[in-house]
Amino acid sequence: MTGNGWAISAHGLTKRYGSLLAVDHVDLEVPAGSIFGLLGPNGAGKTTIIKLLTGLSDITEGTASVAGHDVRRDPMHVKQRVGWVAAEVILDDDLSGWENLWLQAKLQRLTDWKGRAEKLLAYFELTDRRKHKVGTYSTGMRKKMEIALALLHQPEVIFMDEPTIGLDANVRRMLWELITGVNKEFGVTVLLTSHYIEEADRLCQRVAIIDHGKFVAIGTPSELKGRVQADFVELETSEAVTAGRLAAIPGVSSVAQQGPAWVLRVSSAEEVLPRLFQALRTDEIHRINVEKPSLESVFIDLTGKRIDQAGSDVQDYRKFYMNVRRARQ
Amino acid sequence: MSTATETLQLPATLGRASDGYVGQFSQFTGLYVREMLRTFRNPFVIVITIVQPFMWLAFFGGMFSTLPASVLQGLLVGAPPGTSYLSFLLPGVLSTGMMSIGMFGAMSTIQDKRFGFMKRILITPTSKATVYLAKSLGSATRGLVQIPVMLAAAIAFGVTIHGNPLSWAASLLGLVLLGLGFSSLFLAITASSTDWQTPGVVSNFITMPLMFASGAMFPSAIYPPWMKAIADVNPVGFSAELSRSVLTYGQFTGHDLLLLGLLAAFAALMIGIGTALATKYLKVE
Numbered sequence: 001m002t003g004n005g006w007a008i009s010a011h012g013l014t015k016r017y018g019s020l021l022a023v024d025h026v027d028l029e030v031p032a033g034s035i036f037g038l039l040g041p042n043g044a045g046k047t048t049i050i051k052l053l054t055g056l057s058d059i060t061e062g063t064a065s066v067a068g069h070d071v072r073r074d075p076m077h078v079k080q081r082v083g084w085v086a087a088e089v090i091l092d093d094d095l096s097g098w099e100n101l102w103l104q105a106k107l108q109r110l111t112d113w114k115g116r117a118e119k120l121l122a123y124f125e126l127t128d129r130r131k132h133k134v135g136t137y138s139t140g141m142r143k144k145m146e147i148a149l150a151l152l153h154q155p156e157v158i159f160m161d162e163p164t165i166g167l168d169a170n171v172r173r174m175l176w177e178l179i180t181g182v183n184k185e186f187g188v189t190v191l192l193t194s195h196y197i198e199e200a201d202r203l204c205q206r207v208a209i210i211d212h213g214k215f216v217a218i219g220t221p222s223e224l225k226g227r228v229q230a231d232f233v234e235l236e237t238s239e240a241v242t243a244g245r246l247a248a249i250p251g252v253s254s255v256a257q258q259g260p261a262w263v264l265r266v267s268s269a270e271e272v273l274p275r276l277f278q279a280l281r282t283d284e285i286h287r288i289n290v291e292k293p294s295l296e297s298v299f300i301d302l303t304g305k306r307i308d309q310a311g312s313d314v315q316d317y318r319k320f321y322m323n324v325r326r327a328r329q
Numbered sequence: 330m331s332t333a334t335e336t337l338q339l340p341a342t343l344g345r346a347s348d349g350y351v352g353q354f355s356q357f358t359g360l361y362v363r364e365m366l367r368t369f370r371n372p373f374v375i376v377i378t379i380v381q382p383f384m385w386l387a388f389f390g391g392m393f394s395t396l397p398a399s400v401l402q403g404l405l406v407g408a409p410p411g412t413s414y415l416s417f418l419l420p421g422v423l424s425t426g427m428m429s430i431g432m433f434g435a436m437s438t439i440q441d442k443r444f445g446f447m448k449r450i451l452i453t454p455t456s457k458a459t460v461y462l463a464k465s466l467g468s469a470t471r472g473l474v475q476i477p478v479m480l481a482a483a484i485a486f487g488v489t490i491h492g493n494p495l496s497w498a499a500s501l502l503g504l505v506l507l508g509l510g511f512s513s514l515f516l517a518i519t520a521s522s523t524d525w526q527t528p529g530v531v532s533n534f535i536t537m538p539l540m541f542a543s544g545a546m547f548p549s550a551i552y553p554p555w556m557k558a559i560a561d562v563n564p565v566g567f568s569a570e571l572s573r574s575v576l577t578y579g580q581f582t583g584h585d586l587l588l589l590g591l592l593a594a595f596a597a598l599m600i601g602i603g604t605a606l607a608t609k610y611l612k613v614e
Contacts, residue, residue: 054452056613076351076454084452090445094367106359107453109352149449 007032007157007189008053012062015048015213022048024213025062030191030206032156035183037204038193039295041307045213046193047087050159053191054082067156080108083150083188087162089142093135097126097145100134101152108153120148124178140171147178151186158182160192164199172199179203195307197295209299216302225293228301231269232291233276236261238284249279256304261287263300356455357463364437364467374433378471379478382426386482389422389546390415406550409578416488420500420572421545423479424565427472427508429536431515434468435528438516442523447613461607465516465600469508476504491579499585500575503592507568510596511535517603521610545569564595 008030015023023045030036038046051057053066055075064071067081091100098117105113121127124144129137134145143163150158163179164172180203183190194200200207201221208218217224230253243255246262251272254265266272269290277285291297299307368374393401393414402410405417438460441447450460480490492500514535519527540546542559549560560566571588574580 056448056452076456079452079454080351082452084449086445086448088445090449092363092367092446094370095363099366103359103363104453106362107356107450107455109355109454 005032006030006065007034008036008064008066008191010053010062010064013049013052013059013064014061015045015052015057016060022213023052026210026213026215028208028215028218030157030189032189033183033187034205035179035190035192035203037200037207038191038210039195039197039200039207039299039307040193040210041195044210046195046210047161048213049210050084050161050191050193054084054159055079080153081156083153083155083158085143085146085150085158085160085163087165087193089139089146091134091142091145091149094133096131097121097134097137098130100145100149104149104152110153113152116154117148117152120151124148139167140174143167143171143175144178147182151182151188154186155188157189157191160190162193162195164194164196176203197299197307201295207295209295209302211299211303217298221295224295224298228293228297230265230267230297230301231272231293232297232300233264233266233269233272234261234289234291235264235276235285236287237280238286241280241284245279249275251275258305263304265301351454353456353459356453357459360450360455360460360463361467364434364463365470367437368433368467368471374471375474378430378475382422382475382479383482385422385425386415386418386479386486390418390486393418404547404551406548408548412577413488415483415486416577417573418546419479419483419488420576421543421569423476423504423572424507424543424568425536425540425545426475426479427469427504427568428511428539428565429532430468430472430508431465431512432468432528432532433471434464434512435515435519435531436525437467438464439519439523439525439528442612442614443525445614451613457608457611458604461513461516461520461604461611462600465509465513465603468512468515469505472508472512473501473505476501490576492575492581496575496579496581499581499589500572503568503571503589506589506592506596507564510564510592510599513596513599513603517599517606520603520607521612523612523614539563539565542566543569564592567591567595 006029008028010026010028013023013026013028014021026049028049038049040046048057052059053064053071055071055078059072066078069077069081071078092103095103101113101117101120105117118127121130124147126141126144126148129141134142137145160179164175167175176199179190179192182188192203204221206218206220207224208215209224210216217227219227241262243257243262246252246255246264249272251267252264253267256263264272269292273290291300296307299305396404396414401414405412405414408417441450447460451457484490515528515531518531538559542552542556543549543563543566544560545565549557549566552560567588571585571592574582574585
């Protein structure tokens with residue numbers, strides 16, 4: 001493991017694509033054996049950070065060390081020590097499960113891998129499908145297969161890019177258990193990216209909130225939540241309601257507009273809501289939503305927007321997956 | 330998922346080469362075998378690879394089969410009297426076939442980029458040069474499939490195959506070198522592309538002129554000077570001439586050895602330039 005106890009350590013990490021600053025001077029330290037989350041909207045730079053840390057993309061500026069090796073100077077040794085689980089589930093669909101493992105073993109230069117591969121297949125309950133082409137696997141099985149590939153060479157760090165995107169609720173819960181299990185049982189450091197609040201909150205010991213390529217906050221989920229000494233009330237109203245009327249309600253400390261909705265920062269939702277209903281007529285309120293301290297409210301507090309609305313182009317990922325699968329068939 | 334903890338007790342160490350320079354042989358063989366598995370599991374690819382040169386023989390050869398012997402003799406300058414057009418054409422079709430197979434390697438590379446598999450490869454200790462060389466050798470190997478089929482078809486059409494095992498080996502080596510050279514060239518040109526259409530366009534652009542200006546279909550002696558100038562330095566022509574000498578005329582001369590040397594130089598040059606370009610420009614996605 002790494003000498004200083006950090007599985008990942010990056011300073012001033014920066015990536016520029018032409019004039020676009022995709023990652024902007026990020027400092028990151030991930031203790032060995034922990035699960036670390038990068039939480040942010042689509043297009044915030046999460047995937048780019050993974051690409052930089054795995055040597056897949058060149059670092060424009062700054063330093064990074066992963067599993068004890070400098071990513072810029074020694075990328076091949078970093079790559080021998082990291083595993084990767086892609087957001088879009090990347091396997092060779094024309095090969096069987098076992099052949100995918102075989103190829104991974106060849107690419108990682110393993111000579112004695114079959115015993116471990118068999119145990120991984122058993123752990124992920126894929127043993128009886130090992131000879132079938134992975135193109136015939138269900139989405140959950142494909143994801144498991146990908147994690148088995150990532151674990152085959154005993155990596156010190158696994159990068160999981162949006163591990164549960166596009167999965168239904170059951171598979172997502174199954175994967176959460178799996179990620180926690182892999183971290184504990186295999187002692188592997190996990191860096192995952194997500195734009196699901198619940199996922200980051202539930203899995204990660206530490207979370208960095210990222211927006212427009214910058215870390216806007218970093219800490220344990222409870223530290224981050226404790227930082228926001230406020231609740232948020234989100235409401236859609238008729239046009240007669242103005243910012244001035246909302247700001248005048250006692251307990252409302254700020255009013256912002258996001259799309260069709262007002263976002264009110266309030267001292268306590270329980271105290272402010274009755275006053276809000278007095279100040280506005282019920283027919284003026286079309287929708288109301290209370291955000292208690294959560295990673296979502298942290299994000300709202302720091303950036304003034306919700307994570308799922310902040311992406312520059314919020315994609316329909318299910319549709320995206322269907323297209324990918326269709327193209328493969 | 331399995332809950333029994335003992336299933337997780339995995340061997341502590343895996344056989345792995347020691348630190349320092351990260352060798353590439355294992356990755357190369359893995360990627361090469363993958364190319365082969367993918368190719369030979371796709372019956373469609375095999376059928377097309379085989380049928381295409383066969384059609385050349387049938388249609389192009391058929392077109393000339395009824396020409397009066399005197400006309401043919403005038404056309405096939407330098408060929409011994411009585412040479413059938415099909416036996417003249419066969420080495421040419423074998424050679425032009427090896428030229429276009431590079432397109433498959435380029436397409437498989439673009440597929441890997443588009444489906445993200447290139448990321449899966451390059452996130453392991455595998456260099457871009459290794460990926461490039463495995464693809465290049467993979468498509469050259471694929472091209473070899475058509476050779477026995479072509480020979481069998483030619484024999485069925487009544488062509489007599491001359492030569493001996495040693496000269497056949499030289500002819501085959503020439504075809505392999507030609508295939509390696511062109512698949513390296515195709516892959517180098519398409520290294521930075523992610524567009525499905527690129528390999529087809531590049532293939533048409535390169536294949537057509539080099540096929541006609543090569544002496545593969547007709548003796549270059551009947552060409553206008555500018556086409557003959559191209560034919561004189563065209564590797565497709567080198568290979569066609571070498572194989573024609575062996576398979577059609579049953580000879581293997583010092584000139585043929587020179588042709589083999591030129592084909593080796595062509596392959597080495599293309600692989601060298603291609604590896605350098607791929608290292609620099611091979612796109613991940």
